[in-house]
Amino acid sequence: MHTPDRAHGTRATLYRMVMDQHVCPYGLKARHLLRSQDFAVDDRWLTTRAETDAFKAEHDVATTPQVFIDGERIGGYDALRRHLGKRVADPKATSYRPVAALFGITLLMALAASVAVYGTPFTVRAGEWFIAFSMAVLALLKLQDVESFSTMFLNYDLLAKRWVPYSYVYPFAEGLAGILMIAGVLTWLSVPVALFIGTVGAVSVFKAVYVDRRELKCACVGGSSNVPLGFVSLTENLMMIAMAVWMALGAFGLLPAWAHGM
Incomplete structure (x- = not known):
């Protein structure tokens, strides 16, 4: 089955899997990309496994979708992007994008919560919530x-190397401290937990990156991330330490007068 699409522009033929229980997502992406580049797309569906296997054998390819432009086989979705001069992401490349997205969202969450509670985004509490939400x-x-x-964490954390269970305890401790700080309750528990894990983490990262000069991936946003260990992970730990100290000062009535307002 095929459905011609548009009657102008350079002609492209797209072979993609369209079955009752599976429509290839990369086929949809390839079709969208071709349309956006003003191609006249001949959209040809591979509707059965046998039809798909026969197509692969005929063209000696391992995967679908496959794109042909003016009779020349270009390849799959990534090959199409390269052919059109578009960037193709390297799944193994390091990137700070996950961290930037995380902190951007938690900052907006904190500002939104401040507006909901106080009617303005610019409050001391918004700053506290930003760190707590991030944690x-x-x-x-x-x-x-x-x-x-835990596997990634064991590459650099000094305490986890000595006591492996700490690599499993850490995310629960961080989450507990963050949630308690959001609520502003049980400061006697959240402060020492955040201060302890933040201090151990900061020392561990500093030693691994700035003393030993090791090039490692950071476990800060999970074990499957490609965020390089360094400034970001150090910042995460320093934020926890700063929040713990700030809340401890508040608990003992040592914060400046302006900090007691909104």
């Missing part, structure tokens, strides 16, 4: 796959 979300990402996190 909770970072813990959530680690807890998606504790085994992967």
Whole structure:
């Protein structure tokens, strides 16, 4: 089955899997990309496994979709992007994008919560919530796959190397401290927990990156991330330490007068 699409522009033929229980997502992406580049797309469906296998054998390819432009086989979705001069992400490349996205969302969450409670985004509490929300979300990402996190964490954390169970305890402790700090309760528990794990983490990262000069992946956003160990992970731990100290000062009535307002 095929459905011609558009009657102008350079002609492209797209072969993709469209079955009752599976429609190839990369086929949909390839069709969208071709359309966006003003190609006249001849969209040809491979509707059965036998039809798909026969197509692969005929063209000596391992995967679908396959794109042909003016009769020349270009290849799959990534090959099409390269052919059109588009960037193709390297799954093994290191990137700070996950961390930037996380902190951007938690900052907006904190500002939104401040507006909901106080009517303005610019409050002291918004700053506290930003750090606490960040801790909770970072813990959530680690807890998606504790085994992967612990394996990566053991590469550099000084305490975990001596006591392996700490690599499993860490994300639960971070999440607990963050949630308690969001609520502003049980400061006697959240402060020492955050201060302890933050201090051990900061010392561990500093030693691994700036003393030993090791190039490692950071476990800060989970065990499957490609975020390089360094400034970001050090910042995570320093934020926990700063929050713990700030809340401890508040508990003892040592914060400046402006900090008691909104």
